[in-house]
Amino acid sequence: MNLRRLLLISVPYLWLTALFLVPFLIVVKISLSTTAIAIPPYTPTLDLAQGWAGFKDFLSQLSFDNFTFLTQDDLYWKAYLSSLQIAALSTLFTLIVAYPIAYGMARAPDEWRPTLLMLIILPFWTSFLIRVYAWMGILSDEGLLNQFLLWLGVISSPLHIMNTSKAVYIGIVYTYLPFMILPIYAALDKMDDSLNEAAVDLGASRLSAFWLVTLPMSRPGVIAGCFLVFIPALGEYVIPQLLGGSKTLMIGKVLWDEFFSNRDWPVASAVAVVLLVILIVPIVLFQRNQQKQQEAES
């Protein structure tokens, strides 16, 4: 391997090291520390000036107490479970909403597609916070949705959606919809239409052709979309905070409390490390899926 090639390959690894590995190691290090009233608010801190002895001393002061602590209060595992549930369910809802949209886009006449794609991406041009605030206006008891339903006469008293888990699901589905639509659309768009015709030609009804051919063919897109929604939804903080009620327990909120209310950076870091470990499972699965897909395409 020549130097140029080596250099080229090292770029993404350096990037990964600088932007992921180093911050992660810092977080791991903090998670093994103890709180202190100081700047920064934990000890020990690594003093490189003291050389090897200082480093050994530093290592001896680290402990796993914070991780043990997480197991002692049921708040943490309940929050992880609740986050997993909210993330999984909202991923499912997002998929249900996104698939028909992506399918319709892939089936739309060629000249419409750029416009449709633009419409999907357009909301990103406004601030995410403003869009979530807009949902507050839509979902509140006196909001547009309730006013509309009352006007229609479908309901006689306002639905309580705002400040409940329902609003959180709506917010997550809305926010992450493009991340689901785009990979599914890409998979469907790539698909040769003659595959469907072949299935029908061989005796499949339109529905079973969809089920047996289109759906499996779009699977890589579906899987990619699910991960792109599930992973950020798991650690979501802003949406449950703005749209959810105080009963919506999510790990992002617990993390915030640890970090800001308790000022316990070490425990907050431990919560984050555990969250990352939980996330590593789907991320590895995602990676494997991508790899398999690449192999299939080559």
Next chain:
Amino acid sequence: MAQVKPQIVFDPWNDPKAKPLIQCRSITKRFGDFTAIDTIDLNIYEKEFFALLGPSGCGKTTLMRMLAGFETPTEGKITIDGQDVAQVPPNKRAVNMMFQSYALFPHLSVWENIAFGLKREHAPKERIEERVAEMLRLTRLEKFARRKPHQISGGQRQRVALARSLAKAPKLLLLDEPLGALDKKLRQDTQFELMDIQERTGTTFVIVTHDQEEAMTVASRVAVMNAGEIMQIATPADIYEQPNSVYVADFIGDVNIIEGNASPVSGGPEGAISIAYGEGQDPVQAIATSPVTEGAKVFYAIRPEKITVSHQPDPDRANHAFGKIIDIAYLGNISTYRVQLANGQLISATMTNARRLERRAFTWEDEVWLSWTRTAGVVLTK
């Protein structure tokens, strides 16, 4: 070629009692303002290997997609086995199609691809296994049953597509440019394999192709199409020897077209005419299959291999022309000579190279005689 073995003459289209498997009656297909198919009538008989031949955009694929059920005719009626199929969706037709792209399901193995159609009709498990095994044997794919389409070669994929479309034993198999994606050598081998499989399964094949050589090789009959119309339907030999139009003659193989004015010859064989085509040139002596009026404009089509090149006119042949060799195409087994006549007309003539190159009789700028018989060419009026 392959079919030299004696066989019973297969020509149901000449039998007035034979019932066609497929009948197209005045089929027209329009896409908006564009007429893809213009009032086509077509009969295809059981066990035929029928070729739809034409350049791209001639409507051959549209016609085939109407047979498959993916398009419906704007006007006219298609019957398959006596049944009007206007209301029959593609998945209910006893017709299968082999797609140009093969359209193999990439997520399914070779075995599952072939079994796909059988599973849709809920055939019993043993029956499916048996049939798939049979198809794998037929297409020599036994070893690849567990592979996915992306794990096998292009030729193997082509055979999987064929096996898949044959698995349900359709009455009619449609093949859309089945060999288009293969390289030349493989294409030739596969042509014979296709014919062999067609013969063994006894299925009616309709092949769509733009490759006249392929159509001539595999088909029992060829329909030459142009701009939504069928120009001629005939056996490959008839298409070649008896084209009914300049278009067909020109489309199939090499041909010399001599344009001239006809006049009947009295006393000669029936239909004998002479065609005057140039100042100082002897008129061409030919036989017209239909009556020709005095002075009518006709086209005389003659294949290069029907013309001999010699230093002296051949007295056994009715037609002679004198000219100069301006070009020689040496193709190994044969050479094609381009000869310019005194009136400027270019005539190609093909001679087999029975002798070695250095002893060849003719070379550039040689003045030679071209000779051919009265029946060597055909007289065309359109």
Next chain:
Amino acid sequence: MLKTLIPAALLAMCGTMAAAEEVHVYNWSDYIDESLLKKFEDETGIKLIYDVFDSNEVLETKLLSGNSGYDVVVPTGSFIERQIQAGVFQKLDYSKLPNAKYLWDTIKDRTAQYDPGNAYSVNYMWGTTGLGVNIDKVKEVMGDDAPVDSLSLVFDPKNMEKLQKCGVMMLDAPTEMIPAALRYLGEDPNSKDPAVIAKAEPVLAAIRPYVQKFNSSEYINALANGDICVAFGWSGDILQARDRADEADNGVHIAYHIPKEGALMWFDQMAIPADAPNPEGALKFLNFMMDPQNIAAASNYVNYANGNKESQKYLDPAVLDDPAIYPDQATMDNLYTVTAYPPKVQRIVTRLWTKVKSGT
């Protein structure tokens, strides 16, 4: 005192190597008469970069990370106590703060419990945490003898059951709510004893079902629009809701009551970070804000009382005479303060609050 979760603050603009002298101030949002900013620049020739935040927690995190780049920050009393211990601030050089002579001893005495001798900080504004009431609506659901000036209005489940019809919001701030609940029980609101603190839980849990939302900023609008009829919140916010409703003339009449059981009194303190890029400029800004006329202008604008005795001469009578802003002596004596919780107790407080809100 989390006002909203939006970290409105921008990153510190440290390292701006402009030739002109700059002073970076980080204050609560909507907390100053903005004409004062211009006035400071005109008087001193220092370029003022004024940034705002919405929560003490966000401010504290920046300070504890170090190198915030700010010269003046305005944390709340109980926060500043811990921050001083962490070594976040530098001692004030009072020789450069001649206007310190105008400070109000009553307030100075109280802030000294967070910042002994007021060595590190001076008071900017102070206020109370109490009851915002939509008078008409509360009377409608509870009758004319509704205890609108008592903590029992919001801590007695029987009252809350009635009030839920017209809506109640409370601060999402355990360090405010737990002391109030303890005061209601007659316990020491400043207790750091976990056993005492635990007594607040059943009180809060009992009223939890009737609370529409725990949020530290939404109640301003909700109260002004008539969407809720009671808010347990900060005095200035509730007065802001009152003024908005009056301006909108929407038939909503809001009153702020300091509960007769006593209310929490809080102090927002100006301080200079130890690593401030321009501590001299910071002192000039502090001195400017201690000018009686200037701080009076700020109080007139934001409806909060300040810690500057002399400034009262320049206050609007509507502000000075409003017992909701400047309570009378008897009420003043009844106000209590709370100091910072030690880390272990802070954890118990946060956990208790999570349990009250989420049931887990």
